[in-house]
Amino acid sequence: MSTEALGKTYDPHNIERSLYEQWEAQGFGGKVTFRDWTGGDELDLRTDMYSLGATLFHMLAGRPPFKAANPVAVLQAVLQKIPPSPAEFVPDISRGTCLVVGKLLAKKPEGRPPTATHLAHQIHPLLQTLPTTPRPGE
Numbered sequence: 244m245s246t247e248a249l250g251k252t253y254d255p256h257n258i259e260r261s262l263y264e265q266w267e268a269q270g271f272g273g274k275v276t277f278r279d280w281t282g283g284d285e286l287d288l289r290t291d292m293y294s295l296g297a298t299l300f301h302m303l304a305g306r307p308p309f310k311a312a313n314p315v316a317v318l319q320a321v322l323q324k325i326p327p328s329p330a331e332f333v334p335d336i337s338r339g340t341c342l343v344v345g346k347l348l349a350k351k352p353e354g355r356p357p358t359a360t361h362l363a364h365q366i367h368p369l370l371q372t373l374p375t376t377p378r379p380g381e
């Protein structure tokens with residue numbers, strides 16, 4: 244990546260900080276899959292399922308599943324740590340929702356839904372439990 248591409252965030256004396264700022268500016272924020280960085284097997288829909296899980300986690304919990312001081316530490320966490328449950332940050336998230344997000348964030352692709360249809364079958368029961376009338380004050 245050229246210095247021009249990095250723009251004002253490029254600092255040749257602190258490349259780690261520069262990369263982190265660029266990474267955040269591009270919106271990655273912990274949603275890159277570990278497979279993208281490790282050069283694993285051929286990528287398939289389950290890679291997208293992981294990214295969807297990270298995005299849903301962020302939407303539900305208000306933060307990405309893995310946070311760290313720099314991109315390298317985030318990638319290490321993605322590779323080595325079990326993601327927390329979104330309910331650790333927002334306790335009223337349903338157990339079923341947490342289970343679906345957990346499956347999407349499975350370390351091994353075999354643990355993730357293989358297709359959107361499989362995911363829809365897992366989500367459908369959760370949708371049936373949502374209130375159909377607005378809450379007071381909405």
